[in-house]
Amino acid sequence: MSVAAETPVSDKAVLRVDNLESYYGPIQAIRGVSLEVREGQIVTVLGANGAGKTTLLKTISGVMNPEKGTVVLEGDEIQGHEADTIVNRRMVHVPEGREIFPLLTVAENIAMGAYTRRDRNFIQEDIELVYSYFPILKQRATQAAGTLSGGQQQMLAIGRGLMARPRIMLLDEPSLGLSPLLTEEIFAIIKRLNEEQNVTMMLVEQNAAVALEVANYGYVMELGRIVMADTAETLANSKDVQEFYLGISDEESQRGQRRWKQRKTWR
């Protein structure tokens, strides 16, 4: 695995996953994934439907237990721990599909993000911080979260995740079901959070174009395995990624055959 050419902050890996295997019953969803997320980086995991991206995040954040392998967060093995102890270690998972609490108000939703925290004085500060990044949430603070639009719900989900004061945030498909304009907006905020609040991000996306734009490093997953790993820039320029995930192709006629050949070499 090549080291990122222009690693922005440090070489320290916040999160390291080694040879992780996860099953849904008899079906193996993750087939020995190893990856690394360095401090201050945005690392993206690309892949099509069913590649195992979401399962990977769930296994890392403790919602699912791995069959084999280790998840090392800042030097400590955390695989198989309960989700609440992992949130306490300031790794937070913003799940796919805007899983908010629909009947609670926006403010209550945000407050729930700080459930594991005990430092009341700073919680208020962080609520203001969330509102400064997402001003619309402040306007809607007393409204039931279920009445927000899709984009606002996604903002709420990210804002609620921020309330755990995460050092690392696992974002699952923040662009899901959003218009291109809203996707741009959300990703701009993700980038700002990364730079201004020094939140390391692990970003799972199907929308490879936007993800590679903000990311420093990227992994490509297929059928439960990592098939490519490189800097975001290199990935964005790679022929395979361009063809399979960015939809850029100059050999339209041979596409089907080429794909088959390429996938074969990846295994």
Place this chain on the structure above:
Amino acid sequence: MDVIQLIVSGLANGCVYGLIALGFVLIYKATEAVNFAQGDFMMLGAFVCLGFTNADYLGLSFWLAVPLSIIIMGAFGYLFNWGVLRHMFGQSQVSIVILTIAVGFILRFAAGTIWSHEPVSLETPFAGEYLNFGGLVMGIDEIAIIIVTVVLTIGLYFFFSGTKLGVAMQAASQNQLAAYYMGIPVKRVQSLVWGLSGAIAAVAGILFASKGAIEPASGLLGIKAFAAAAIGGFGSLPGALVGGLIVGLIEPLAARFAPDSLSGIARIAPYAILLAVLVVRPGGLFSQTQKKKV
């Protein structure tokens, strides 16, 4: 005047139904399971209190027996979830329904064996006393039921809207997975909800037994309370109380005003109301619909 008298005693009955219905709704909201033993929890709470305070048994002070039995029933609810239901996680709703129905049978039998199969009344310091408001006679027990229900309702309202644990209980009931992602210990929160509804069942049982008599079969009152909860829209706490009051009021009024040829109508009236409500508003009176945005 006698109509007002009927309404007052109907309200008192309705409060008890409402409290049992509250237990149904709490558990349903938090765990999506229906506890068909809720009425039997109520009955058990009454017997526990009676076992502490009645002269035939331990003969403790009533004011000591009440908190003790509330705590015991709270612990019973918590442990029931922790020790039994949590191991049923992932099983179908039907098996949980059958389990709670079976537990109801067990509790009724156990209460009969330990205490009595016959109706017993709870010895309260205010038994038989009443106030007379210019011809309107109200038993202290009825007044106590109404006051306790109002206070408990207000308390629960502030608990659920104002405390972190209360909001977390709501959060866990609305979206378990998201609550889990936020680090809310969902399993413990669910056990606490069971504990809370056990404690509420104890309060309902004590109030019920102080007004009349309690016997193991009183646990079947849960079915009427279930109707009350459904009238209120099964997911709503105020709905449960309103549903309870409707059921409580309709019974004596139907009995009073029905023609002689329909003398049994009081007994079916709650279910007739339930049917009517479900036809007009299938979600119940206070249904909270939540649709997921895509």
